[in-house]
Amino acid sequence: MIHACVVGLGGRGYGLLRHVLLKNEDIIVDAVCDLYEDRVARAVDAVKAVGMTDVKGFSDYKEALNTKGLDAVFVFTDWSTHAQIAIYAMKKGIAVASEVGCEYTLENCYNLVRTQEATGTPYMFMENCCWGKEELLATAMARKNLFGTIVHCSGAYGHDLRREVSYGHVNRHYRFDNYKNRNCENYPTHELGPIAKLLNINRGNRILTVSSFASKAEGLKEYVQTRADATEEMKNTVFKQGDIVTTVLTCAGGETILLNLDTTLPRSYSRAFTVRGTKGMYEQNTHSVYMDGGKEGWDPAAYYREAIGNAAAYEAEYLPGCWKNVTPEALAAGHGGMDWHAYKAFTDALQKKEAMPIDVYDGATWQAVAVLSEMSIQQGGAPQAMPDFTNGAWFKRPSKDVCDL
Numbered sequence: 001m002i003h004a005c006v007v008g009l010g011g012r013g014y015g016l017l018r019h020v021l022l023k024n025e026d027i028i029v030d031a032v033c034d035l036y037e038d039r040v041a042r043a044v045d046a047v048k049a050v051g052m053t054d055v056k057g058f059s060d061y062k063e064a065l066n067t068k069g070l071d072a073v074f075v076f077t078d079w080s081t082h083a084q085i086a087i088y089a090m091k092k093g094i095a096v097a098s099e100v101g102c103e104y105t106l107e108n109c110y111n112l113v114r115t116q117e118a119t120g121t122p123y124m125f126m127e128n129c130c131w132g133k134e135e136l137l138a139t140a141m142a143r144k145n146l147f148g149t150i151v152h153c154s155g156a157y158g159h160d161l162r163r164e165v166s167y168g169h170v171n172r173h174y175r176f177d178n179y180k181n182r183n184c185e186n187y188p189t190h191e192l193g194p195i196a197k198l199l200n201i202n203r204g205n206r207i208l209t210v211s212s213f214a215s216k217a218e219g220l221k222e223y224v225q226t227r228a229d230a231t232e233e234m235k236n237t238v239f240k241q242g243d244i245v246t247t248v249l250t251c252a253g254g255e256t257i258l259l260n261l262d263t264t265l266p267r268s269y270s271r272a273f274t275v276r277g278t279k280g281m282y283e284q285n286t287h288s289v290y291m292d293g294g295k296e297g298w299d300p301a302a303y304y305r306e307a308i309g310n311a312a313a314y315e316a317e318y319l320p321g322c323w324k325n326v327t328p329e330a331l332a333a334g335h336g337g338m339d340w341h342a343y344k345a346f347t348d349a350l351q352k353k354e355a356m357p358i359d360v361y362d363g364a365t366w367q368a369v370a371v372l373s374e375m376s377i378q379q380g381g382a383p384q385a386m387p388d389f390t391n392g393a394w395f396k397r398p399s400k401d402v403c404d405l
Contacts, residue, residue: 001026001027001028001055001320002026002027002028002071002072002347002350002351003028003029003030003069003070003071003072003233004021004029004030004031004070004071004073004074005030005032005033005060005064005065005067005070005072005074005094006021006029006031006032006043006071006073006074006076006229007032007033007034007044007064007065007074007075007076007077007085008031008033008075008077008078008099008325009039009040009043009076009382010034010039010076010173011035011090012076012170013034013076013077013099014039014042014043014046014085015034015076015334016074016076016334016339016343017043017046017047017074017097018046018193019028019332019333019339019340020333020334021074021342021343022046022047022050022052022341023180023329023333024330024343024344024347026347026351027347028052029047029052029068030052030055030056030070031055031056031057031058031064031065031067032044032055032056032057032060032064033057033058033059033060033061033064033118034048034330035059036172037059037147038102040057040058040059040390041057043046043057044056052332054074054121054374056264061077061081061085061088062088065088065089065092065094066174067235068186070092070094071350072094072095072096072346073094073096073097073099073232073315074097074099074346074352075089075096075097075098075324076077076217077097078174079101079102079103079104079174079176079178080104082098082099082101082103083103083108083109083111083112084125085175086098086112086115087111087115087167088111090116090119090121090122090123091115091118091119093121094121095121095122095123095350096121096123096124097124097126097215097343097346098123098126098128098317098363100126100127100189100190100193100368101126101189102185102187102188102189102367102369102371103364103365103368103370103371104185104371105120105371106353106368106371106372106387109364109365109367109368109371109387109389110364110389111366112360112363112364113361113389115360116273116360117360121127122349122350122356122386123147123326123356123359123360123363124345124346124356124357124358124359124363125320125360125362125363125366125367126342126343126346127189127190127193127342127356127358127361127362127366128335128338128339128341128342129189129190129191129193129194129215129271129332129338130193130194130342130347130357130358130402131195131217131322131337131338131341131342131403132194132271132273132303132338133319133323133336133337134273134282134284134311135194135198135271135273136194136280136289136319136320136322136323136402136403137311137314137315137318137319137320137323137334138198138273138275138282138284138311139194139197139401139405140269140318140319141282141289141293141314141318141319142198142275142277142403143220143401143405144318145257146279146291147275147276147278147279147280147281147282147372148277148278148279148280148292149277149278149279150199150255150275150276150277151254151255151256151276151278152196152255152256152257152258152272152276152279153195153198153255153257153258153274153275153276154191154195154257154258154259154260154272154273154274154276155190155191155192155194155195155257155258155259155260155271155273156191156259156260156262156271156272156300157187157188157190157191157259157260157262157263157265157315158260158262158263158268158269158270158271158272159263159265159267159269159270159271159293160262160264160265160267161175161263162163162219162220162223162263162265163223165179165220165263165264166223166224166227166234166393167234169231169233169234170231171358173256173363176369177235177353178238178240178241179202179220179238179239179240179341179392180230180238180239180241180299181240182240182241182374183212183214183217183240183241183242183245183377183378184212184245184370184371184372184373184374184377185212185245185247185259185261185369185370185373186245186261186370187261187263187370188239188259188261188366188367188369188370188373189232189366189367189373190271191259191271191272191273191367192226192249192257192259192354192366192369193362193366194273194365195257195273195300196262196362196365197358197401198275199251199253199257200253200254200363200399201251201362201365201394202361202362202389203392203397203399203400204253204394204395204396204397204398204399204400205251205252205253205255205388205394205395206251206252206365206388206394207249207250207251207252207365207369207386208228208249208250208251208252208374208385208386209250209295209383209385209386210248210249210369210372210383210384210386211247211249211372211376211381211382211383212245212246212247212248212372212373212374212376212377212381212396213245213246213247213376213377213381214241214242214244214245214246214377215242215243215244215245215277216242216243217239217240217241217242217243217263218243219265220239220241220264221238221239222237223264224237238369239264241264242377243262243264243265244260244261244262245261245262245267245371245373245377246259246260247259247260247261247376248334249369249386250383252394256327257342259369260272262328268286271284272284272285275371278292279291279292280292281398282311286304286307286308286309287308287310287311287312287389288304288307288308288310288311288315289307289308289311290303290307290311304375311392314371316350320403320404321404322341322403322404323337325341330344334382341403343403345357346400352372355400355401356403357401357403358391361389361390364385364389365386365389368387368389369386372384372386379384
């Protein structure tokens with residue numbers, strides 16, 4: 001059994017506690033922690049309701065992590081505190097499962113890596129989209145060389161967050177300050193994580209440069225003015241975060257990666273995961289595959305319409321077993337099953353004493369994109385060099401997918 005502490009009990013943390021952690025038979029929650037007393041009380045009640053009556057509540061994460069017998073901590077706090085909590089836990093020998101976000105300095109990224117290397121304490125960056133059904137299908141097809149040599153991948157975090165961001169202080173949510181004070185690719189890992197795994201980043205390949213460009217920031221300003229219940233703070237805030245941020249990454253293997261952050265204009269949700277190779281392509285938005293050698297004289301527009309959804313025909317042969325055998329409980333746990341797969345992978349690796357499928361080098365590299373994109377935007381899109389957090393080991397580290405493909 002894994003004795004665990006949960007730090008951060010806002011919407012994401014409380015949801016994962018209830019729908020994932022408390023339903024995992026390998027986890028015993030001994031401590032919960034948040035800055036807000038009402039959140040702690042709610043979480044304590046939820047844990048006791050499933051029979052874990054010895055759970056204790058805390059407002060200080062250091063006190064919570066001093067609970068005797070802890071094996072792991074689940075970090076669900078705001079982005080700015082992920083690194084400091086993870087580092088403190090690793091120094092105490094407590095394995096870390098860190099929710100996604102972005103970093104604010106390269107030094108934080110380096111400190112994560114240095115601490116993990118020095119202590120040997122397991123660390124996993126919990127990018128659930130690496131277990132996305134479509135992302136894993138396309139990755140499995142790429143591993144079988146169906147797309148030929150991969151030369152380019154793209155993805156997006158397209159999510160209308162205007163209400164969540166602008167009401168951040170009202171709802172005790174941290175994104176308000178990020179959008180007020182920063183202008184960067186502030187949430188890169190949903191789209192980058194699956195691409196980085198497909199391209200073997202930090203495992204035979206690496207990101208070399210980051211270049212970012214931001215549009216003007218108008219979406220939140222106009223949105224707030226339409227809200228009758230907007231506070232004076234909301235109305236008077238000048239947000240710095242550009243409505244659309246476009247980021248280009250170059251890789252040692254010669255591939256390019258295109259990322260788009262699009263969260264403050266009206267839109268539908270999309271991760272826009274796309275893989276381009278010399279023999280074919282996969283496009284998530286239409287769940288379609290196009291292979292070279294198609295119909296002679298085909299009409300591109302007609303083919304595009306016909307191709308919508310045709311990737312489903314490849315699932316029987318290429319979809320990984322974790323999705324072919326997915327349970328109703330996993331599907332109901334959050335984000336269509338991705339959350340369950342990610343947290344099950346962490347507990348399985350911890351119990352088996354195996355390497356984490358998304359390790360500290362991945363976490364540092366993917367989060368560093370936010371730091372470097374901010375610098376690039378400030379310099380008119382100038383490329384920024386991505387540090388090699390593996391200290392040269394990327395060249396020989398073997399490929400590792402998040403599940404069997």
